[in-house]
Amino acid sequence: MKILVCISNVPDTTTKVKFVDELKKLDVNGIQWVINPWDELALTRALELKDDAANGIQSVTVAHVGLSTSEPTIRKALAIGADDAIRVNTESGDAYSVAAQLAEVLKNENFDIILCGIESSDHNGSTVGGMLAEFLRVPSVTCVSSLKFENGQPVVSREIDGGKEGLSLPVPFVAIVQKGIAKEPRIAAMRGIMSARTKPIKVYEPQAIDNLTEVVNYEMPKPRAACKYVDAENAGQLIDLLQNEARVF
């Protein structure tokens, strides 16, 4: 079995975002780019599954839509342990165009399990995985919190309201993963970093695909009112304020 993990490149989660060009563009000055946290967990899980020979995973590939400037992110994924990578050489547009570019490449490949993170921490779309599944016309499961093999077959569990559902489905499929899929992201070891330099990255030229959406501009959230303090000795007063001033219960 072959696993593919889609990775996106996002500003480090502690970044204080700023916008330029009349609030039309993200100010990329000084931004540290990282693998989207969910994708990093997806990759970690794929590698854990490959480590257990009984699962029969031949390879773990990562795929990314972006210009060569995002190659450090791909190299990082290779350093963590992916075997090889695919990059579609175009500036990543909206979710639809990213998914469409990936689908164009993947329809000629034969991956059994495709993993995507539940959302990217930049545009919080939660859309690329599902779109990719639809373009490829394969089943998908969303909000997957566990992926393992039982008797050589993949089984997933997904979060539903108030609990969990255990599911099985035939490959190929797309699993859109969230919390629980892996505990801690795997970190690149020295040996991984060395070997990442020589692992293959296949670069594909993009198709002509239009974005369906466009950001008109960004806005910063309105500042919140200053905090009103209640004395710890008199904590009960907080309940009065919440009840009579904020009127939240």
Next chain:
Amino acid sequence: MAVLVFPENWDGKFKKLSFELVSYASKVADMLGDQAIVVSIGNVEAGELGKLATYGADKIISIENSALNALDDQAYAGMIAEVAQKVNASVVVLSNNNTGKALAPRLSVRLKAGIASGVGKLPVSTTPFVVNKKVYSGKAFANVEIKTPVRIITLAQNSFEVIESPKPVVIEKSDIQPDQGLMKIKVNDVQKLAGKILLTDADIVVSGGRGMRSPDNWGPLVEMAELLGAGTACSRPVSDEGWRPHDEHTGQTGKIIAPNLYFAIGISGAIQHLAGISSSKYIVAINTDKDAPIFEAAQYGIVGDASKVLPKLVEKLKEIKSK
């Protein structure tokens, strides 16, 4: 033309989230001068469909089939797309919850419709069609133009008020059937926690962080939540340590919630934690460190030790209850 909305049902019943969705769709329909049409999938209890009319639905199309009681992304999206084409929908509204996240992207491809997810307000304008959505996990907002004739919106939970605007409604049983060939998912088992308030549904959430010091100290926090009818949550290190279950973890890599009131108790207010809770209407911080960043996000604060403050709050709440 129409605004089509998909409010899912839970074991045959609709709830507040469904009504938020229908209220929203009805207001968008007003803006466009179109009808609000509901598509319901799966078996629902008698009288439930009628409830949706209270929130402004003009027409309800119900696809009932007991094979549809578990979500199958592909089959469900196929049916909603079919209805959208039939009613000539110009906007399709879903929730930005687990179900909406599963279906909206597939619909986008099927209908070649641009999508904006996690929208919290009515469209900014309809020509061009622009909506405002949260980006960078709440650190900013974006006005997004959807350029296609059909647009898909997923509505952030608890962001739009339920509005009653009863209308005479037409309920139509649809003969649309799922494409059996697409139904590939087999449900092996279902585990549900009875009685637990779902975090994403809760109006009030009481959340503890590492400042709670030990898993044994959660008693008064849980008691306070019970008195308030609130859900319980925690920061990531707390669930990583196994002090609290994983489904309580809020933040960038956990649940994203928007309750009316969020208590952050012994939580420092790291940017990744705020990413999950910053849309709360009110945030209350209880922390020994007066400089903890959580106070910058909070409207009410107590600088103090959780183990001393919580019992006082519990006592006060009991006093109110007994009146």
